[in-house]
Amino acid sequence: AQSVTQLDSHVSVSEGTPVLLRCNYSSSYSPSLFWYVQHPNKGLQLLLKYTSAATLVKGINGFEAEFKKSETSFHLTKPSAHMSDAAEYFCVVSAIPGGSSASKIIFGSGTRLSIRP
Amino acid sequence: DAGVIQSPRHEVTEMGQEVTLRCKPISGHDYLFWYRQTMMRGLELLIYFNNNVPIDDSGMPEDRFSAKMPNASFSTLKIQPSEPRDSAVYFCASSSILYVGGVGNQPQHFGDGTRLSIL
Numbered sequence: 001a002q003s004v005t006q007l008d009s010h011v012s013v014s015e016g017t018p019v020l021l022r023c024n025y026s027s028s029y030s031p032s033l034f035w036y037v038q039h040p041n042k043g044l045q046l047l048l049k050y051t052s053a054a055t056l057v058k059g060i061n062g063f064e065a066e067f068k069k070s071e072t073s074f075h076l077t078k079p080s081a082h083m084s085d086a087a088e089y090f091c092v093v094s095a096i097p098g099g100s101s102a103s104k105i106i107f108g109s110g111t112r113l114s115i116r117p
Numbered sequence: 118d119a120g121v122i123q124s125p126r127h128e129v130t131e132m133g134q135e136v137t138l139r140c141k142p143i144s145g146h147d148y149l150f151w152y153r154q155t156m157m158r159g160l161e162l163l164i165y166f167n168n169n170v171p172i173d174d175s176g177m178p179e180d181r182f183s184a185k186m187p188n189a190s191f192s193t194l195k196i197q198p199s200e201p202r203d204s205a206v207y208f209c210a211s212s213s214i215l216y217v218g219g220v221g222n223q224p225q226h227f228g229d230g231t232r233l234s235i236l
Contacts, residue, residue, distance in 0.1 A: 034224065043121070043208055043227030044160075090160065104173075105150075107160040 002027045004093045006108035014116045019078040021111045023065075023091035026072060033074045034092040035065055038110075044090060050074065061085070086115045119143070121228035123209050129234045135197040138231045141190055142211030150225060151184055151194050152208040160208075166192065199235045206230045 007022040025031060032051045036044040048059025055067040061084075065076045074091060091108040122141040130136055142149050150165040164174040169186045177184070181200070186192040196203055210225040 036227075041229070043210070043229050044225075045227070046224040049224055105162055105165075107162070109159045 002029075002031070002093055002095055002104050002106050004091050004106050004108040006089075006091050006111045008111050009109065010112045010114065012114040012116060013081050015083055016080050019076070019081045019085065019113065021076040021089050021091075021113065023074045023076065023108060024072055025074060025091070025093045027093055027095050029095040031093045031095040033065075033067060034094070035059065035063070035074075035076050036090045036092060038088040038090065040087075047076070047089075081113075081115050083115050083117070086113055088112050121209055121211050121226050123207075123228035123231050125231060126229065127232045127234075129236065130199060131236050132200055133198045134235075135195065136199045136203075136233060136235075138194040138207050138209075138233070140192045140194070140209030140228060142192070142209070143213075143226055144190065146211035146213045146226070147189075148212045148223070148225075149186060149192050150210040150212075151192070152210065153205045154208060154230070155205045163194070201235045204233055204235045206232050 003026045005024045011021060013019055030052060034049045035047040037047050038044045047063050048057045048065055050057045050067045058064045063076055063078045065074050067074050088110045090110050094105045121143055124139045128136060148165060148167050151163040152160055153163055154160045161176055163176045164184045165172055166186045169189060182196055184194045208227050208230045210227045212223040212225045
């Protein structure tokens with residue numbers, strides 16, 4: 001079975017300080033992992049993805065995430081927050097269960113990131 | 118480039134009425150997804166298609182919901198009859214086959230959603 005847990009529903013940081021959004025996953029199969037960002041009244045936009053290549057993945061807007069299999073984590077980080085980073089962030093796990101040709105795609109519950117001036 | 122286009126952007130209707138949401142995926146994309154987003158339940162995958170064929174509809178909440186994809190450039194999500202608890206933002210997304218290994222490896226491109234309110 002697959003699951004994804006975003007450990008914080010809301011994170012607030014000051015502009016210019018580091019951002020850490022935490023995501024833990026569970027998958028019986030080799031997963032692909034994604035982070036998406038959603039700005040108000042908009043659809044989701046891909047930030048970055050992990051698909052069994054390099055464990056440190058760089059995305060758009062200065063975000064990156066590290067896949068740690070031993071910790072079943074895929075935390076999203078950014079060295080310095082910008083006001084425009086304020087949005088909802090979703091961690092997603094996807095895998096193809098054995099014996100099936102259809103992917104199972106699970107979205108986390110989301111983390112709302114607020115940036116203080 | 119045109120992204121995923123959804124219509125209408127907003128829909129307000131009375132319970133019991135039929136609601137039809139529309140989606141035009143990105144040209145050349147082989148997969149199309151329908152999602153529902155609410156405060157209580159977050160983002161839920163309802164159904165997805167590959168080459169116009171429904172692959173996984175296990176997320177469709179009940180028989181009042183149906184989805185079709187008559188061709189590669191158009192899909193509908195229909196609710197009949199609608200109920201107040203169906204109020205949500207409905208997103209459509211599409212993706213293409215970039216890698217061998219299935220849909221899970223590919224990013225999805227989302228439309229801006231349809232905000233549905235059932236009174």
